[in-house]
Amino acid sequence: MGLTKAISxxxxxxxxRQEEADADWKVVKQVQAGDVAAFDRLILKYRERxxxxxxNLCSNREDAADLTQAAFIKAFQSINRFHGQASFFTxxxxxxxxxxLTHLRKNRLRTFFSFERITEEDKSSEVLDALTDRTGADRxxxxxxxxxxxxxxxxxxxxxxxxxxxxxxxxxLSHAEIAQILGCSVGTVRxxxxxxxxxxxxxxxxxxx
Amino acid sequence: MIMSEDRPHxxxxxxxxxxxxxxxxxxxxxxxxxxxERGFRQKQLAALVVRKSWMHNVAAAYRRFGRxxxxxxxxxxxxxxxxxxxxxSVPSRTISPMVVPRETLARIRPTTVRPxxxxxxxxxxxxxxxxxxxxxxAAAPAAASKxxxxxxxxxxxxxxxxxxxxxxxxxxxxxxxxxxxxxxSARSIAVNYAAAAVNEPELVESVTRPLGFESRALPAVRxxxxxxxxxxAVAVTESRRNRLLASLDTGGRExxxxxxxxxxxxxxxxNLSQENWDRSMGRxxxxxxxxxxxx
Numbered sequence: 001m002g003l004t005k006a007i008s009x010x011x012x013x014x015x016x017r018q019e020e021a022d023a024d025w026k027v028v029k030q031v032q033a034g035d036v037a038a039f040d041r042l043i044l045k046y047r048e049r050x051x052x053x054x055x056n057l058c059s060n061r062e063d064a065a066d067l068t069q070a071a072f073i074k075a076f077q078s079i080n081r082f083h084g085q086a087s088f089f090t091x092x093x094x095x096x097x098x099x100x101l102t103h104l105r106k107n108r109l110r111t112f113f114s115f116e117r118i119t120e121e122d123k124s125s126e127v128l129d130a131l132t133d134r135t136g137a138d139r140x141x142x143x144x145x146x147x148x149x150x151x152x153x154x155x156x157x158x159x160x161x162x163x164x165x166x167x168x169x170x171x172x173l174s175h176a177e178i179a180q181i182l183g184c185s186v187g188t189v190r191x192x193x194x195x196x197x198x199x200x201x202x203x204x205x206x207x208x209x
Numbered sequence: 210m211i212m213s214e215d216r217p218h219x220x221x222x223x224x225x226x227x228x229x230x231x232x233x234x235x236x237x238x239x240x241x242x243x244x245x246e247r248g249f250r251q252k253q254l255a256a257l258v259v260r261k262s263w264m265h266n267v268a269a270a271y272r273r274f275g276r277x278x279x280x281x282x283x284x285x286x287x288x289x290x291x292x293x294x295x296x297x298s299v300p301s302r303t304i305s306p307m308v309v310p311r312e313t314l315a316r317i318r319p320t321t322v323r324p325x326x327x328x329x330x331x332x333x334x335x336x337x338x339x340x341x342x343x344x345x346x347a348a349a350p351a352a353a354s355k356x357x358x359x360x361x362x363x364x365x366x367x368x369x370x371x372x373x374x375x376x377x378x379x380x381x382x383x384x385x386x387x388x389x390x391x392x393x394s395a396r397s398i399a400v401n402y403a404a405a406a407v408n409e410p411e412l413v414e415s416v417t418r419p420l421g422f423e424s425r426a427l428p429a430v431r432x433x434x435x436x437x438x439x440x441x442a443v444a445v446t447e448s449r450r451n452r453l454l455a456s457l458d459t460g461g462r463e464x465x466x467x468x469x470x471x472x473x474x475x476x477x478x479x480n481l482s483q484e485n486w487d488r489s490m491g492r493x494x495x496x497x498x499x500x501x502x503x504x
Contacts, residue, residue, distance in 0.1 A: 047245070048236075056232055065241075069249045073256050127227045150232060169229040201225055209223040 017087075024088035031079050039079070043072055046089060049171065050096045056166040057100050057159075059151045067103055071096035086180060093181045097163065104159055146207065153203035161196035164189055395498030 024045075030038040050071060055064035074095050082091055128143060154162055160182075167178045168189075175193075179186045201208070271278055406413045 043249070047242070051245075052233070052236070055235065061237065065245055065248070069245070069252050072249060073252055076253065077256065127223055127231060146228075146231070147235070150228060154232075165229065169226060170232050197225060200229070204225065204228055207223065207228060208225065 021087035021089075025084050028079065028082060028084070028088055032082075039076055042088065042092075046092055047072070049089075050092065053093065053166055053171055054096055054100050056154065056170050057097075057162060058104060059155055063103065067099050068096065071099050074099065090177060090180050093167075094183075097181060101159060101163075149204065149207070153200050156203065157196050157199060161192050161199070164192045165196045165200070168193055392498050394500075398498060398500055 024042065027038050027041055031042075047068060051064055051068045054067045054071070055061060058064055058067070071092070075092050078095075082088070128139070128146075154165070157165065163182065164178060167173045167181065168175070173181075175186045175189045178189045182189070402413065
């Protein structure tokens, strides 16, 4: 499933989300019953989203890959302790976010960027067209500069602000879901998001039209 | 007719949200997931083989029983604290009170008067009472396992027969414990205390007040009785001072060649003044059957 489709699914009305949560719960029960291979279905379904979140938090693809694998292993080892109190993807996100937080706090003084390439889609092409009228190699250079600038601006935010921006703006989760993942109130999510956007606005002023 | 491609395109507004959503396009290539899958399987197998340390098991057990672990631990800590406080508040039974039952003491009668033994009962040589002490062996009651000597205070000037130490001691001490529990030093202190209470009530009060000693102190009646028993008892300070002054005077007259130490006499008098005496007595501290002196 493409990332965009996966993200758009999260923005739809709650009955679909509820259906998705029910389907996940059935698979989890199979895994808890002993069908270990059923866990692979959950991995295939959520690995891109989990990787995307972790990558946008640490801006390093190698670290993001390791942390994503660690998150799934931890989820597999703890699958018997999951009793459906939240949706599976919320529970999985929480594991991934906590693993990333631990990693970032351990390596606070060491930040190495390692970017993924930007795959242009329809909407992104429009934005890039609006930002530049260049083509070919110049466009590619401009896009790489923009990508670096974006990631630098994100890294200047604190971990908790970066997390809220990533989950809301990039992953498309709602305030309530973010509050559930981070273990804070919806008001806290809103205030952090507002502050983070103000900081990013100041950093990326040159690229805004 | 204007062709659509000739119409100028309106400028596209780029917002912060548009820029952030560009990051959704940062995706790995498809071959990335092949390597991801391989690495994940290896780590999954390693996680099955790696032995967890005992701390990990303890943490996992605590997580499992976390709901009841905290309140149970709190109750256990409170219980230990309560038990330790109760244990500390239980009074020690090894300290025997300095008391003698009247009936027991009434059976103790002095039989012989022996020469004075070394004064050890008071506990310190610095405290000198101007009385002669005589250790009197008592006829212990048949029930007592060992003969306990009874210390009698005999004042200079009073015949020994005029004093009945057993009765007097029974009057002084309250009747709670048997005489066998008292040590000789305790008895001597009790007797000396009674004498001091008669002659120097202020001094005794200053020594005993901080210790709450008066809670088991002698009632006024007993002090009066002690005063009646020792009507001619000379004040401790006065008798000692007089003796020292007398010795100084004779010493000065006999050795005429020696310069009479008038300043020394004055310094001796000064040291024997009431204030200095009180101050030195203030360094005394009575506790149980012990008398200690602070230097």
